[in-house]
Amino acid sequence: MSNLDRQASLSVCGGRGFVVAEPVRELLPPRHVKLGESTEVRRLLPNLGRRMVGAWCFVDHYGPDDIADEPGMQVPPHPHMGLQTVSWLHEGEVLHRDSVGSLQTVRPRELGLMTSGRAISHSEESPKPHARFLHGAQLWVALPDAHRHVEPHFQHHADLPRVTAAGLDATVILGSLDGAASPGTTYTPIVGADLSLTAGADLRLPLDPDFEYAVLAMSGEAHVDGVPVQAGSMLYLGCGRTDLPLRASSDASVMLLGGEPFEEEIVMFWNWIGRSHEDIAQAREDWMNGTRFGEVKGYGGPPLPAPSLPPTHLKPRGRVR
Template sequence: MSNLDLRPAPAVCGGRADVMARPVRDLLPAKTVPLGESTVVRRLLPSLGRRMVGAWCFVDHYGPDNIADEPGMQVPPHPHMGLQTVSWLHEGEVLHRDSLGSLRTLRPGQLGLMTAGRAIAHSEESPRGHLPLLHGAQLWVALPDAHRHTAPMWEHHAELPQVTGGGLRATVVMGELDGTVSPATTFSPLTGADIALAAGASARLPVRPDFEYAALTMSGEAEVDGVRLAPGSMLYLGCGRAELPVRADVDSAFMLLGGEPFEERIVMWWNFVGRTGEEIAEAREDWMTGTRFGEVRGYDGPSLAAPALPPVPLKPRGRAR
């Protein structure tokens, strides 16, 4: 998924200085952003309160939207560099195309994972004759320096491992939870899990004290560490926990995102993650001149043009603001 802001703000983030080494309960504000012709997303990372959670550097939540009489998601071909995109659906379907030649329709409970590495381009759209509802999340993971120039690749995982018990079902999307490991490729210590809670369920999730975590509510009204969360809200939890109490009075679902605090400083602008402003400018030029990122074939429409670079140099501002 692309960042379709016409004037995307550059940010320098990463490093451990602003990581909360203790448990906290910080509710992160969402920014409403239009995505294509008929989809609106709630952008939760980067936010006014925080830029990263572990290596997770971008989180959009969208829907549930009734798109029965709408085109649905229509995101034209656009580039990525230095990150992984994680596509996760609760309802509906999304057709993925990329410059490697990948073509796959994603459905609920299936992981679409694209490792951009040094350069890739892709598009995302609701298929013709699509289902009436669309609901999901799009997330990015920053690649560490040792792997950010890796060859691009696409993975589709139709089945993922689960942890169950006491009215809770956790699908391990990325990384590891309670000793259960996702088959998805990761490049840094991560947790990404979709947690479903039945009405009346109460549990204590085992988590790692050296990880920082956040909870993104997908549906219902889950209570995480005593904080009741409406759909589309995100709670930053900091580090230092060995377990996380969760409960729900109604059927609910949330995504638990976590990871080892990302030590490196990164520059993120538009759809690129790099290390310097010069590197970002070079990537923008490569996209606009048709080099390096390849071609997405089969999408009915033009590619996205890159926004203009900001007139001021990038300034380091840390993980939090």
């Protein structure tokens, strides 16, 4: 799911000013956001305490939701620019359509990676019929200035590399982990991995000390560097780590997110990332006028209108807390 908040506000992110250069244990509580009439997500990024982790700039956790008698996910066509979207499921399916002609059903632990580049629009919906439960995460990766105007494209990878150890089965979503590299295209040094821990797991996961990291708890309860993290919460870990202690007394699943701290300062509003207020204003005008972002064909409903811009003229100022 994307950002459907009708009360969207400008966020300034990026820069190294608030990157923690040493290991920390900073627990980030979620903000509960209603999407539509029946869906609620737990938003972890941007957060009042932390705006980015590497190039990861947006994280929603949703479910498990029982949608047996519901339409499930129904996200009408909407635009993106300057970012990549990562669709990651533990349960259910999502049918992706976009303005470059992609039509793909994404299933659990398959990578749906959309690079918006200069402009794209897409829709997301639960297929008919669909599974009873829907559970997953929607994440965004900010594109660096050198690549934010690339041609839009969509990638689907059903077979992703895995890292296994006693009590651990890790799927590498983006970047590389312990020598295993995802086929997904990246534009900054980054890592994303889904870590399944079995009861009794007690291990240390190798990390890159130049990256900053966070862990998103998906299900169960794991202890990350001694801190219990429950589903729907995120633990920010800072930089300077060569490994990460993980322990689970029962089955649990977490997502490891990390990357080199994102140096550039960005402006994020609704579903767009730019470098200035003017970038965002132009994107809004283009979307409302039906230009630049293309057309999503096959979705049974109208596209989403963009929210109004705030009256303030905001300039990026870095990692504002």
